[in-house]
Amino acid sequence: MDCACTGDIITGLDCVKIWRRNHPQITVDDPRYRQVSLLYSILLIMMIYCSVIGTLNVVLFKDMQTALFDYAGFFSAVAIYVYVSRTAQFRRASWAALLALIAVLASFTFVARGATYSLIWVTVLPPIAFFLLGLRAGTWLSATFTAAVLLFLxxxxxxxxxxxxxxxxxxxxxxxxxxxxLIFRHYERSRLEAFEQLRLGASIDRLTGLFNRERLDELLADTLAQARRGGQNTALIMLDVDHFKAVNDRYGHLHGDVVLQRLAHQLRENVRQTDRVGRWGGEEFLVICPDTDARGAGIVAEKVRQAIAAGKIDSMPMPTVSLGVAAGSGEVAASSLLQAADRQLYRAKREGRNRVCIERQAPESETKVRA
Ligand SMILES: Nc1nc2c(ncn2[C@@H]2O[C@H](COP(=O)(O)OP(=O)(O)OP(=O)(O)O)[C@@H](O)[C@H]2O)c(=O)[nH]1
Structure with missing residues (x-):
């Protein structure tokens, strides 16, 4: 049995999460995690409820008509369960599960002729619809079904x-x-906004407002994947402030922070809109330039260097910067490209700072690195 066990203790909750074996790509930090979990829970509950209540209807109440609806609900849930396990088409499966749920609720309301208790069940639809389908589809589906039930009554x-x-x-x-x-619509909107803020907060460097290192890693992987498909080059510019420790020591950390903020601004101003700018750590910055070769990135890096060298903060000159540039095809490993840019940055430092150094040789491809 595929349950998470602690010694001999098997928690029911973890058993329900068997679905994770089918979709290892949906990790806890994936925004779809809870939706997929709810989808599987609904399908399991539908299977259990429909089969048990259907059997009770046959055995106890001899109500074949209602039992037929129950078993139809059971088999729909099984079919959707198999479909989603095999295809991972969560959106389609969510629609299918909701339509099956609506069919069960509608038939129940119809058979019960609107007897009060059948209407209680209709109230389960909005929370599930909003959570699985989102704001727009959730609103339409819930409102349409409610209106249909009211008209029927x-x-x-x-x-x-x-x-x-x-x-x-x-x-x-x-x-x-x-x-x-209204409440579930409001709740779902707040949830989405809170999630978006968390996502942004987790990928932005607080001091400079640029992407942080974790996000840069993801962006570089995405950019290289796109470059692989489109047969393009990707370039990196790594930038480090010269003698920044001296700036901090002389003018204080607060001034150092202002320098970093101004530098971030200058960087953003001097690169293309499609380039991704982030803080790699401390006083080091990284620019990812999609569809750019080493020569092109070298020109951008020189423009950035000159703009920063000419800058001033409260009539005090900005510190200079050193930059390392490297480029490679989509086949290049992210780590090789980063190492190459870093190597050139330190060459620029060694050769006297306030300059751009460019890697002339393309870094190794990913397959070579893996081998
Ligand atoms: N104000 C401020 N300082 C920082 C921040 N992050 C790193 N630093 C400082 O950056 C300085 C980096 O110093 P070093 O690594 O010696 O490099 P450097 O003085 O720039 O010298 P070179 O890189 O060799 O030109 C250290 O003093 C760090 O404290 C930050 O967020 N704010």
């Missing part, structure tokens, strides 16, 4: 069970569903 007013159900009850149902829809 109005159409069968003469067949309503006698007793507590009335126009007042119908209005209350409509009000509860509207509140539900």
């Amino acid at each position: 109005l159409a069968i007013t003469d067949k309503w069970e006698s007793g507590p159900f009335s126009i007042a009850a119908l209005l209350n149902f409509a009000e509860v569903m509207t509140v539900h829809l």
Whole structure:
């Protein structure tokens, strides 16, 4: 059995997460993680509920018609489960699961002729729809289904069970569903915004507002993958402030911070819109230049060097910078490209600082590095 075990203890929760074996690419920090988890949970719950209630309907209540709906729900859930496990098409599977859920809810409302307890079940739709399908589709699906149920109830007013159900009850149902829809819509929007802020916060360097090192690593991998497909070159410019320790020692750390911020601004101003600029660490910066060769990146690096050398902060000159440039095809390993740019940066330092050095030889390809 594929359960996470601690000694002999097997937690039910981890058993439910068997789906992770089918989709190892969906890690906890993947924004789809909770959605996929919910999708599988809904399918499992549908299988269990529909099979148990269907069997109760056959054995206890001899209600074959309702049992038929239950078993249809069970088999739909099984089919979607197999489909999503094999194809990882989460979006399509989410739609299929919601449509199956709607079919079960609709048939229940129909068979129960709107008996009050059947309407309670309709309220489960909005939270699931918003979470699995997002704001727009969630709103449409929930609103359309609620409207359809209300119309159905109005159409069968003469067949309503006698007793507590009335126009007042119908209005209350409509009000509860509207509140539900608004609340879950609001909740889903807050969740998406909070997630976006977290994502941004995790990829941005606080001092300079540039990408941080983790994000640069991801961006470099993406850029190289694209270059591989398009047969283009990718260039890196690595920049380090000259004698920055002396700047800190002489003017203080706060001034040093302002220098780094100004430098980040100058960097952004002097590279192409498509170039990715980030802080590699301390007083070191990295620019990723897609579709650029070493010569082109060398020209950009020289422009940056001159702009920074000419800059001033409160009439004090900016420190100079040294830059290393390297470029390679999409086949190059990210680590080789970084090492080459770093090598050239330190050559620039050795040769006197305030200059650009360019790697003339293309770094090794990824296959060679792996071998
Ligand atoms: N103000 C400030 N200083 C920083 C920051 N990050 C790193 N530093 C400083 O940057 C300095 C780097 O010093 P070194 O590595 O000796 O290099 P350098 O003085 O620039 O000398 P070279 O690189 O050889 O030209 C250290 O004093 C660090 O404290 C930061 O975020 N703010």
